[in-house]
Amino acid sequence: MSILLLVLALLPIVAGVLIRVLYVPATEGITVTGAHIFFTIDLPLGGLPITESQVNSWLVIISLFFFCLFLTYNLKTKNISTRQVIAEWIVESVDKLVKSNMGDFFMGFAPFITAILGISAMSSLMTLFGLFPATSDINVVAGWAILVFFLITYYKLKAGPFVYLKSFTEPIAVFAPINVASEFATPFSMSFRHYGNVLSGSIISILIATGLGGLSKFVLQWLPEPFSSFEIFRIGIPAIFSIYFDIFSGCLQAFIFAMLTMLYVSGGFPADEYFKRKAMKQAKKINN
């Protein structure tokens, strides 16, 4: 059973590799292209392109779904297995993180934060299998950032629209345009940060690999033909840089996206006004 679920979790990645090999045309030399468009669905309001980044993020979702099932099926209270220890560690550490950054009122955010962390980190780590990372497409990350923007606005509106509008005139009324601009800058800066980091990492990886190929050709040019075209410096050396640019940077950006979500949502929430309003409503109910 556990092996079956693990295989089902790994199958989407294999499928992604197969799709890339079969349907994405190969390129030569240094080419930095966006996501490959597989096909376009015609809709009344213009075409809806199905791109590589979309397909890869669906594959990540399916893979994470089966991975979560693999971690959490057959839970026990005694004699727990290694899978259950890992699952409990994930839940407990995210709970601790949410509690220390957002407080008790926002404990319901823990599954959402775990989902952001998992999908973001997994999408960035797809480069390790040679796939296009979904997070290096701004459309995917901008979607998440817009979702976070709506969450921020929803929790700012919790204490009524007047408190929300009044929060723009802090500290004085003259700052209102700047406050409105900074409100809309939040999703921009979040999406640009995540996408820019992952994209710059992959571009630098490509440049390093190409440069090392040229260097090995230059060093080995005195050898006879089959050896001189052998790019010896390309073996292993790009992997060392990949540890920073792909693994560390991808995981750090996932963590930072989740941290910023938590800080923005809990920072914009007018806690004092909300609890005052709640108490007033309850008092009114009792009086009636």
Place this chain on the structure above:
Amino acid sequence: MLELAIGIMLGGCALGAGIAMIAGFGPGIGEGRAVAAACEAIGRQPEAQSAVTTTMLMGCAVAETTGLYSFVIAILLIFLAPGRFVEILKNAL
């Protein structure tokens, strides 16, 4: 005529991308200061290391944003703008 215009335009795009990346100075200095302050804080209070490290990484990420804006502009200038501008020039001339 068209070749000259395209050459000037490509050179302008490359120069613009290079000039845009001068913005990398700012985040570099800012992150260096943040890390220096974090090192001092850890030296003073070694038991607060994990909290200081988390806060430092957050601050570094926020400071990095301006550099990434310039990076995005440079990417657009190198990979996207030349094709568009060549099309515009061909239509104009």
